[in-house]
Amino acid sequence: MSxxxxxxxxxxxxxxxxxxxxxxxxxxxxxxxxxxARSLNMFITETPERALADAGAADERRxxxxxxxxxxxxxxxxxLFCTDGILSTAASHILDGFVPPYESTVSAKLRDxxxxxxGKTNLDEFxxxxxxxxxxxxxxxxPWRARGDNRRRxxxxxxxxSAAAVAGRCALAAIGTDTGGSIRQPAAFCGIVxxxxxxxxxxxxxxxxxxxxxxxxxxxxxxxxxxxxxxxHMAGHDPKDSTSAPREVPxxxxxxxxxxxxxxxxxxxxxxxxxxSSELEALWQQxxxxxxxxxxxxxEVSLPHTRYALPTxxxxxxxxxxxxxxxxxxVRYGLRVEGNSVQEMYENTRGExxxxxVRRRVLIGTYVLSAGYYDAYYLKAQKVRARIAQDFARAYxxxxxxxTPTAPTAAFPIGEKMDDPIAMYLNDVFTVPASLxxxxxxxxxxxxxxxxLPLGLQLIGRAFDEEGVLRAARVLEEAAxxxxxxxxxxxxx
Amino acid sequence: MATLQGxxxxxxxxxxxxxxxQIVSNxxxxxxxxxxxxxxxxxxxxxxxxxxxxxxxxxxxxxVEQAVRTGLGLKAEINLVSVFDRKNxxxxxxxxxxxxxxxxxxxxxxGKLLIDLPDGAVKEIGITRLHMEQDAGKSLHDQHPTKSYxxxxxxxxxxxxxxxxxxxxxxxEATAYVTKLRSILRYLGTCDGNMDQGSLRxxxxxxxxxxxxxxxxxxxxxxxxxxxxxRQAIEYEARRxxxxxxxxxxxxxxxxxxxxxxxxxxxxxxxxxxxxxxxFPDPDLLPLELDQSxxxxxxxxxxxxxxxxxxxxxxxxxxxxxDAGVLVADRETADFFEVVARGRDGRLAxxxxxxxxxxxxxxxxLAITESPIxxxxxxxxxxxxxxxxxxxxxxxxxxxxxWETGKxxxxxxxEKGLRQITDTGAIETAIDEVLxxxxxxxxxxxxxxxxxxxxxxxxxMKATGGKANPKLVNEVLRKKLG
Numbered sequence: 001m002s003x004x005x006x007x008x009x010x011x012x013x014x015x016x017x018x019x020x021x022x023x024x025x026x027x028x029x030x031x032x033x034x035x036x037a038r039s040l041n042m043f044i045t046e047t048p049e050r051a052l053a054d055a056g057a058a059d060e061r062r063x064x065x066x067x068x069x070x071x072x073x074x075x076x077x078x079x080l081f082c083t084d085g086i087l088s089t090a091a092s093h094i095l096d097g098f099v100p101p102y103e104s105t106v107s108a109k110l111r112d113x114x115x116x117x118x119g120k121t122n123l124d125e126f127x128x129x130x131x132x133x134x135x136x137x138x139x140x141x142x143p144w145r146a147r148g149d150n151r152r153r154x155x156x157x158x159x160x161x162s163a164a165a166v167a168g169r170c171a172l173a174a175i176g177t178d179t180g181g182s183i184r185q186p187a188a189f190c191g192i193v194x195x196x197x198x199x200x201x202x203x204x205x206x207x208x209x210x211x212x213x214x215x216x217x218x219x220x221x222x223x224x225x226x227x228x229x230x231x232x233h234m235a236g237h238d239p240k241d242s243t244s245a246p247r248e249v250p251x252x253x254x255x256x257x258x259x260x261x262x263x264x265x266x267x268x269x270x271x272x273x274x275x276x277s278s279e280l281e282a283l284w285q286q287x288x289x290x291x292x293x294x295x296x297x298x299x300e301v302s303l304p305h306t307r308y309a310l311p312t313x314x315x316x317x318x319x320x321x322x323x324x325x326x327x328x329x330x331v332r333y334g335l336r337v338e339g340n341s342v343q344e345m346y347e348n349t350r351g352e353x354x355x356x357x358v359r360r361r362v363l364i365g366t367y368v369l370s371a372g373y374y375d376a377y378y379l380k381a382q383k384v385r386a387r388i389a390q391d392f393a394r395a396y397x398x399x400x401x402x403x404t405p406t407a408p409t410a411a412f413p414i415g416e417k418m419d420d421p422i423a424m425y426l427n428d429v430f431t432v433p434a435s436l437x438x439x440x441x442x443x444x445x446x447x448x449x450x451x452x453l454p455l456g457l458q459l460i461g462r463a464f465d466e467e468g469v470l471r472a473a474r475v476l477e478e479a480a481x482x483x484x485x486x487x488x489x490x491x492x493x
Numbered sequence: 494m495a496t497l498q499g500x501x502x503x504x505x506x507x508x509x510x511x512x513x514x515q516i517v518s519n520x521x522x523x524x525x526x527x528x529x530x531x532x533x534x535x536x537x538x539x540x541x542x543x544x545x546x547x548x549x550x551x552x553x554x555x556x557v558e559q560a561v562r563t564g565l566g567l568k569a570e571i572n573l574v575s576v577f578d579r580k581n582x583x584x585x586x587x588x589x590x591x592x593x594x595x596x597x598x599x600x601x602x603x604g605k606l607l608i609d610l611p612d613g614a615v616k617e618i619g620i621t622r623l624h625m626e627q628d629a630g631k632s633l634h635d636q637h638p639t640k641s642y643x644x645x646x647x648x649x650x651x652x653x654x655x656x657x658x659x660x661x662x663x664x665x666e667a668t669a670y671v672t673k674l675r676s677i678l679r680y681l682g683t684c685d686g687n688m689d690q691g692s693l694r695x696x697x698x699x700x701x702x703x704x705x706x707x708x709x710x711x712x713x714x715x716x717x718x719x720x721x722x723x724r725q726a727i728e729y730e731a732r733r734x735x736x737x738x739x740x741x742x743x744x745x746x747x748x749x750x751x752x753x754x755x756x757x758x759x760x761x762x763x764x765x766x767x768x769x770x771x772x773f774p775d776p777d778l779l780p781l782e783l784d785q786s787x788x789x790x791x792x793x794x795x796x797x798x799x800x801x802x803x804x805x806x807x808x809x810x811x812x813x814x815x816d817a818g819v820l821v822a823d824r825e826t827a828d829f830f831e832v833v834a835r836g837r838d839g840r841l842a843x844x845x846x847x848x849x850x851x852x853x854x855x856x857x858x859l860a861i862t863e864s865p866i867x868x869x870x871x872x873x874x875x876x877x878x879x880x881x882x883x884x885x886x887x888x889x890x891x892x893x894x895x896w897e898t899g900k901x902x903x904x905x906x907x908e909k910g911l912r913q914i915t916d917t918g919a920i921e922t923a924i925d926e927v928l929x930x931x932x933x934x935x936x937x938x939x940x941x942x943x944x945x946x947x948x949x950x951x952x953x954m955k956a957t958g959g960k961a962n963p964k965l966v967n968e969v970l971r972k973k974l975g
Contacts (some may be wrong), residue, residue, distance in 0.1 A: 082546060
């Protein structure tokens with residue numbers, strides 16, 4: 001592993017600024033890391049030529065004395081973001097050969113800041129999954145393995161490729177999307193930082209939609225500081241997305257060292273779910289202790305509708321998905337499987353084009369929106385969603401942020417939970433409530449399980465208070481001193 | 494009330510109309526693409542209209558303004574909060590797989606529209622609602638032996654769906670409703686109303702019942718796209734339903750299609766085959782919230798609408814009610830009339846516009862905006878009549894010359910020497926000549942044949958080339974004939 005790939009995004013930014021190395025050098029180091037880690041299947045499309053060209057341009061700008069803010073920093077982009085002139089697949093067969101003539105707002109902003117695109121990372125098909133096993137392009141392997149257990153493990157999902165790439169030092173940072181936990185859960189599984197911003201903080205324009213009222217782009221990095229840097233360059237109002245918020249983007253990096261003294265941190269009792277492992281419970285308590293030691297006041301809070309969050313999510317998200325995915329019909333782009341009538345062509349195309357999990361969710365979504373079932377399912381789910389948001393609003397009368405575990409377990413072996421969708425859905429039990437309420441939430445690597453696998457803690461903040469979330473996350477990060485390297489990189493086995 | 498006679502008695506038609514009116518706007522409802530009619534297929538399609546992955550709709554504020562303006566013109570409630578829903582169904586000319594429409598919370602609520610009935614009565618028709626929605630693209634089935642083509646130029650174009658209450662009772666009322674609605678939309682400038690270009694399309698909901706009984710089962714007839722077809726479709730469908738009922742059958746609630754080439758309706762899909770559109774609020778769009786002050790601003794700029802204009806024409810210009818209705822049917826005619834009538838004899842102006850001018854326009858197939866005689870020039874002609882420069886009869890001749898040449902009335906009168914003779918001496922001379930020539934007839938008149946008076950007038954007018962002032966001719970003749 002090259003020293004250059006071990007740098008954080010902030011360190012690399014500063015090193016490039018000092019002229020310690022060139023954009024081309026750090027890009028080449030990452031391209032070589034990607035090549036070595038190829039068996040983990042992190043990327044659907046690698047873009048080495050484009051990366052080297054971008055890096056060359058960055059070096060030239062720097063030589064002219066006109067560097068951009070993130071000039072020359074190599075990053076990876078989840079293949080749910082449309083990228084101009086580059087295959088964009090959503091990890092689905094149905095988007096075969098789809099090369100968009102446009103660039104998503106978030107990836108365009110990062111591009112305009114000078115970042116170098118290494119490639120498009122693997123994900124669960126249409127971001128539907130929690131283990132990155134539903135991709136048409138094959139599963140992604142987590143760079144971590146358990147101590148004394150050589151089974152390949154899932155990186156979490158749906159942003160599994162991005163999480164694995166950042167953990168495996170194949171990218172300084174990556175961007176993902178989070179609908180019910182798709183940034184935070186894989187971040188926890190891979191031992192990195194993953195931030196889901198407030199709904200509306202980043203534009204959804206050009207992101208292949210899964211569930212429009214929940215989807216949100218966010219950074220996946222190795223440090224809290226890096227997450228702050230990335231978010232600054234991803235966020236902002238976009239007139240092309242009616243749901244993006246017309247709000248100023250703060251300098252997140254400037255506040256992360258402000259600490260938590262005087263901050264009130266809530267501990268929701270409803271998150272002590274049945275069957276939570278004692279080591280996860282201990283880690284959670286450890287997090288409480290760290291924050292208290294740093295001067296925060298710890299307050300028990302109640303989020304009474306928490307237990308309804310998962311079923312609510314699994315009505316709303318599939319409902320929106322069933323409609324959002326209707327456009328993949330074989331008529332205009334992507335896969336078409338011919339038939340003897342339009343009806344048959346639709347059936348053939350969508351039958352072959354979508355994988356089992358996507359088909360399952362389209363069916364669920366179609367069902368819950370059907371005449372006669374709409375009130376019982378979709379409408380009721382919307383009402384519960386409002387209650388869940390209200391729970392948080394009440395809690396934030398007493399506290400400034402809420403601390404919970406990110407996921408109920410550490411990364412599990414590939415192949416497990418495959419035949420039980422409910423067990424798979426339970427991965428999102430701690431992440432889904434913040435998604436339904438549209439709140440910012442971050443996962444910070446906080447320690448290793450008994451098996452030597454990373455575990456994450458989640459901080460959930462008030463709407464548009466990413467600054468508070470990042471401040472508290474930075475305290476956890478500092479206290480946890482999470483320096484362990486993934487097994488793939490010679491970490492302790 | 495219009496009723497139909499069946500074999501077993503009288504039947505009444507109950508009709509409600511859904512009119513789809515294309516909003517006048519340069520850009521589509523949720524994308525910046527152009528809406529011009531007649532462009533090359535698929536040349537006016539944005540990434541949003543083609544439903545490319547990751548594309549998002551953004552509401553066109555001008556279309557909202559147009560919908561509000563229309564609602565105000567229909568004296569309707571404006572809902573300050575409305576919601577866009579997705580109507581889900583698969584069809585190749587519907588790229589998103591759903592149409593963005595407004596289902597449970599439309600932008601405009603209850604309103605009303607007045608229609609003129611042939612007997613001179615005015616009837617109020619309820620408007621149930623008006624909502625905004627996207628148009629679909631167009632499927633072309635005749636371009637290839639086995640394939641269909643899709644043109645997405647219309648995809649995403651803004652429509653207003655205007656739904657009436659089931660207040661219409663026959664084809665006359667239905668066509669009067671559409672005509673009046675079209676007139677109001679054109680006044681407002683919110684829809685051009687061109688049915689042949691598809692800017693205004695109509696679905697007819699129709700049932701029949703015995704007078705006084707509750708509503709029967711209705712059928713919806715899709716895509717009835719001209720006033721004539723609306724009449725035909727209603728007449729056919731009412732007869733069809735009556736025949737079924739009189740034979741002891743029942744009406745199936747279904748969607749039917751009007752086949753213009755055969756003048757009949759036929760079944761498209763039954764209630765069982767009806768789509769389940771799975772409406773739900775579009776999560777890509779926030780609820781549409783309007784400020785009352787903004788609505789008030791639009792209200793303040795509304796033009797005078799046909800009903801008010803008609804009342805004013807009757808009151809201010811003394812135009813007969815029926816004529817006023819004709820004059821206000823479209824804004825251009827009303828404006829033309831008003832230029833002619835202002836400061837002049839309104840009734841005379843109306844007669845000239847509706848009678849002489851419409852006659853020539855119709856004969857030449859011209860619109861009033863293309864009239865070779867401008868409103869100002871027609872007014873000039875009326876002035877010459879008013880100040881006795883020419884008689885009404887000469888005016889017809891001048892009018893025709895104006896039509897041919899485009900010249901002003903004054904110029905034509907001068908050129909042709911048509912100025913009326915008001916000089917009593919000249920008229921007396923002409924009369925004396927006529928009386929001397931027709932001495933036998935003068936005797937007959939004097940011995941009691943009063944009817945000959947008209948003959949003498951005619952002879953004098955002939956002798957003066959029609960230019961003698963008829964009133965003076967009458968006076969002098971009476972005096973001379975004693």
